[in-house]
Amino acid sequence: MPVPLRAITVFHAVARSGSITRAAEELGVTPSAVSQQIQTLEVGLGTALIGKAGRNVVLTEAGERYFEMIGGEIDRIMEATERIQGFRSVTTLTVRATPSLSTKWLLPRLARFLDAHPDLELRLDGTNEPTAFQKESVDIEIRHGTGGWPGLYAEGLVEECFRPVCAPALAAPGSLAPGELHRHRLIHSVKSQMQWAHWFKLAGTAPAARWRRLLFDRTHMAIDAAAGGLGIALESDLMLWDDLRSGRLACPVRDPPRTALVTQWVTCPPDHLRLRKVQAFLDWIRRERDEWARARAATL
Structure with a gap:
């Protein structure tokens, strides 16, 4: 039996978003309508394409192969359609x-x-x-x-250089030795490739046995927290550039070790x-x- 093109585009939306609900919102239809189109496609192809994983969907092996084969073509069809409709002039x-x-x-x-x-x-x-x-x-x-x-x-x-930074009101530039940082709360970017323990090792000093810590999983949050006076952060000058130039942040450590990473x-x-x-x-x-x-x- 011929497979309706509509069912193929619905499958593409589901596979791309990983959710029947999100695909329905994108397409402007109900989740049940999406499920019906997927069932029509699976019957037409004679194989299961998606399965459930909690609230999300996962592609079967056949679904993965099918999506890889049609994904680029559907994207090009959608882009061409939007251009003709005037939604995308560039x-x-x-x-x-x-x-x-x-x-x-x-x-x-x-x-x-x-x-x-x-x-x-x-x-x-x-x-x-x-x-x-x-x-x-x-x-x-x-x-x-x-x-x-x-x-x-x-x-x-x-290549980025990592350095301790804080609001100048918390600690003046160059006013602290590495071993004195533990007097302040240390702000941690938990996903950063440069962590405080490694920095202390490069600085030739042992960290305090107990730290006061504030942890973030986003660098920009750690930087803003440091600028707000909540502690001292260890961050990359690539991310710190505007804050360092404006004086919002400064390095409170005398002669910090060079720590460079890409x-x-x-x-x-x-x-x-x-x-x-x-x-x-x-x-x-x-x-x-x-x-x-x-x-x-x-x-x-």
Whole structure:
């Protein structure tokens, strides 16, 4: 029996969102209507495509293979339809980055990219979840991690230097030795690659037996907490740049050890590098990175 195209597009929405409810909201129909379309498709194909996992759905092995085969084609059909309808007059570039990098480093610079590329419409997807490029319509991701993801192009954005920072009213710049930090509450970014225990080791001192701690799972929250006088944070100068330049934050430690890491990586499937919009973004972010590095060398 022929399979209705509507059922195929409904399956695509469910597979992409991982939820019948979210797919129904996206399509403007009821969840029961979505379920009926999925059943129609499964009968037409003669195999089960999805199963339940709590409130979400999971794809069967057949569902995974089917989604991989149709995903790109459905995305292109949807994009062509939107263009004809007039919803999309320019090419859309979708960039994924963590909320902290998006807020602290990308957003202050995006105007220059938009001014240089008026033909591009930018969608900035701020999330910590790594992109499943074969399933999601993401062109390029700036991923937090250590690099080396199989099958992906990965270019380190820049070497970051980590330093303790706090509001100057809490502790004056250069007023503390590393061993004196325990007098203050220490703010922890729990997902950071540079943790306080390692920093104390590099500084040649042992941390106190008992710490007063404040923990966050988002860097921008830890930075704002430090600026609010809640304690001393250990963060990257890439994220701290505007706050350090404005004087909102300062390093209270005399002669802190140099702690340099690459934690942000520009990633995408190798075939995305052929897209003009991706190359435009790569050229732009490399220029911004180089300009920032020069400013850092002259200032800090």
